[in-house]
Amino acid sequence: MEYTISQSEFKNFHELIYRETGITLRESKRQLLQSRLRKRLVDLDLDSYQAYYDYLLESDPHGDELIRMINCVTTNKTSFFREYHHFEFLRDVVFKQKIEQAKNGGPRKLRIWSAACSMGEEPYSIAMNVHNAFADQSGWDIRILASDIDTEVLAHAQRGFYETSRLAGIPKEHLQRHFTKKPDGMEVRPHLKDLLTFRRINFADENWPIKTQFDVIMCRNAMIYFDHETQDKLLRRFSEYLPNDSHLILGHSESLVRAKDLYKPLGKTIFVRTGVQSSSPPQQAPPTLAKPVSKPTASAASKKTSASKAPAVHTKLRATPAPAKQKETVKVPKKPIIVGEVFASREPTCVTTLLGSCIAACLYDEDAQIGGMNHFLLPNGSGDRDAASYGIHAMELLINEIMGLGGDRRRLQAKVFGGGHVIENMKKGNSVGDKNSEFVKHFLEVESIPIVSEYLGGDSGLQVQFFTDSGRARVKKIEKRKLPREEVKPSTPKLEPAAAADDGITLF
Numbered sequence: 288m289e290y291t292i293s294q295s296e297f298k299n300f301h302e303l304i305y306r307e308t309g310i311t312l313r314e315s316k317r318q319l320l321q322s323r324l325r326k327r328l329v330d331l332d333l334d335s336y337q338a339y340y341d342y343l344l345e346s347d348p349h350g351d352e353l354i355r356m357i358n359c360v361t362t363n364k365t366s367f368f369r370e371y372h373h374f375e376f377l378r379d380v381v382f383k384q385k386i387e388q389a390k391n392g393g394p395r396k397l398r399i400w401s402a403a404c405s406m407g408e409e410p411y412s413i414a415m416n417v418h419n420a421f422a423d424q425s426g427w428d429i430r431i432l433a434s435d436i437d438t439e440v441l442a443h444a445q446r447g448f449y450e451t452s453r454l455a456g457i458p459k460e461h462l463q464r465h466f467t468k469k470p471d472g473m474e475v476r477p478h479l480k481d482l483l484t485f486r487r488i489n490f491a492d493e494n495w496p497i498k499t500q501f502d503v504i505m506c507r508n509a510m511i512y513f514d515h516e517t518q519d520k521l522l523r524r525f526s527e528y529l530p531n532d533s534h535l536i537l538g539h540s541e542s543l544v545r546a547k548d549l550y551k552p553l554g555k556t557i558f559v560r561t562g563v564q565s566s567s568p569p570q571q572a573p574p575t576l577a578k579p580v581s582k583p584t585a586s587a588a589s590k591k592t593s594a595s596k597a598p599a600v601h602t603k604l605r606a607t608p609a610p611a612k613q614k615e616t617v618k619v620p621k622k623p624i625i626v627g628e629v630f631a632s633r634e635p636t637c638v639t640t641l642l643g644s645c646i647a648a649c650l651y652d653e654d655a656q657i658g659g660m661n662h663f664l665l666p667n668g669s670g671d672r673d674a675a676s677y678g679i680h681a682m683e684l685l686i687n688e689i690m691g692l693g694g695d696r697r698r699l700q701a702k703v704f705g706g707g708h709v710i711e712n713m714k715k716g717n718s719v720g721d722k723n724s725e726f727v728k729h730f731l732e733v734e735s736i737p738i739v740s741e742y743l744g745g746d747s748g749l750q751v752q753f754f755t756d757s758g759r760a761r762v763k764k765i766e767k768r769k770l771p772r773e774e775v776k777p778s779t780p781k782l783e784p785a786a787a788a789d790d791g792i793t794l795f
């Protein structure tokens with residue numbers, strides 16, 4: 288069927304898109320909009336653009352179709368190390384300065400926001416540079432926020448798989464160190480993914496779900512789609528998240544427009560934040576969203592990827608500052624759990640468990656500061672075991688438990704551990720551990736619960752500690768012989784508790 292968008296229909300969409308996203312579509316984009324929205328009309332079996340417009344206004348109470356419509360209109364062109372000089376600036380100026388300042392007692396903390404990150408090439412390029420600069424440093428707390436309005440590209444970014452043709456801009460040594468070969472492409476390895484937090488953030492939303500201040504905000508090649516007024520507003524809002532001397536990096540054809548009182552240009556579309564009164568009280572964190580952020584739609588997130596068989600590589604980058612660590616180890620009560628158990632709490636608790644081929648999934652709602660852990664043996668099954676011995680039930684039980692305590696499913700983030708190759712005579716790639724890992728990754732992907740840390744696979748057992756109030760996790764490798772029998776021989780019902788020393792811990 289032929290669909291044509293009339294001038295008045297285009298005007299309606301133009302206004303709706305501007306209101307919802309800030310994106311301005313000139314009349315010359317009419318054909319483009321027509322072709323991009325065509326699929327939505329087909330999928331919904333609608334016979335005109337007016338019918339689709341009415342559907343969006345009248346039959347889309349939760350805004351799911353609005354998100355799909357927005358996904359259709361965004362332009363997502365990006366590449367690894369695009370505008371290379373910006374990455375040189377991070378490496379040669381920002382990171383060096385931070386390390387120098389830390390030597391003089393400055394905070395060992397780095398926060399970067401890749402705003403409008405598209406399919407993830409930009410934040411992963413940042414992460415590669417971060418890794419190279421900080422790998423030999425200890426005790427740093429580093430996070431990169433990767434956000435976009437488009438849930439499809441965000442799901443792609445979160446997956447971290449790139450076809451060979453998209454990998455061209457990556458230096459060979461980065462490829463070897465940070466990617467794993469897959470059929471038709473490569474996947475970003477967990478030690479880089481672990482540095483990133485993914486969020487759907489629409490610049491046009493009144494509140495952003497961000498509680499932190501950044502050392503750098505990179506917002507490149509997104510403002511070109513906005514008019515001057517929207518650009519100016521956005522630059523002013525960014526300034527609320529940037530303390531004095533932090534940096535803003537824009538795309539090659541973007542400029543400050545009117546916000547020149549807030550930033551000083553350093554050249555090559557790099558700006559330094561100026562004019563924040565150092566004597567003024569510390570900046571209040573801007574308000575968080577009253578309603579939880581929208582997550583990637585199920586359709587976007589459910590495109591299955593195979594579970595990574597490679598174990599996560601330990602990195603020092605996630606180490607947290609000493610005072611918080613002391614607080615956790617000294618004061619927080621411990622709650623050990625074994626296979627088939629689920630525990631969640633809004634009180635500070637350190638949930639611990641020992642894993643071999645089993646999985647511990649830790650879920651955390653940062654806004655409500657509620658978290659919990661489960662420990663399951665196999666993806667699916669039945670028999671005389673507790674239902675929570677099986678992943679499918681254990682995941683739902685944990686989610687329900689957290690929701691019962693006041694958490695929100697849509698805000699949950701996951702850390703997943705275990706799935707080790709500890710069972711004799713099982714081939715890697717097809718072991719119980721692999722099946723468990725694959726299951727938990729797929730479950731979380733379908734549920735649109737982002738995995739922010741993982742340690743899956745490997746040949747050893749793990750001791751895991753998870754702090755329910757902060758969402759932090761610690762993992763320590765342990766010898767196979769110290770594991771409960773259940774972990775190395777899943778058909779054996781009896782459990783033997785085992786203790787492990789707490790040295791050599793890696794923080795996640």
Ligand SMILES: C[S@@+](CC[C@H](N)C(=O)[O-])C[C@H]1O[C@@H](n2cnc3c(N)ncnc32)[C@H](O)[C@@H]1O
Nearest residue numbers: 308361364365403405436437489490507508509
């Ligand atoms: C051309 S890409 C730029 C990607 C990357 N920053 C780069 O320079 O390579 C522009 C991105 O801006 C995002 N975008 C457009 N409007 C947005 C909005 N209102 N809020 C957040 N992101 C938006 C789009 O979804 C798209 O992925």
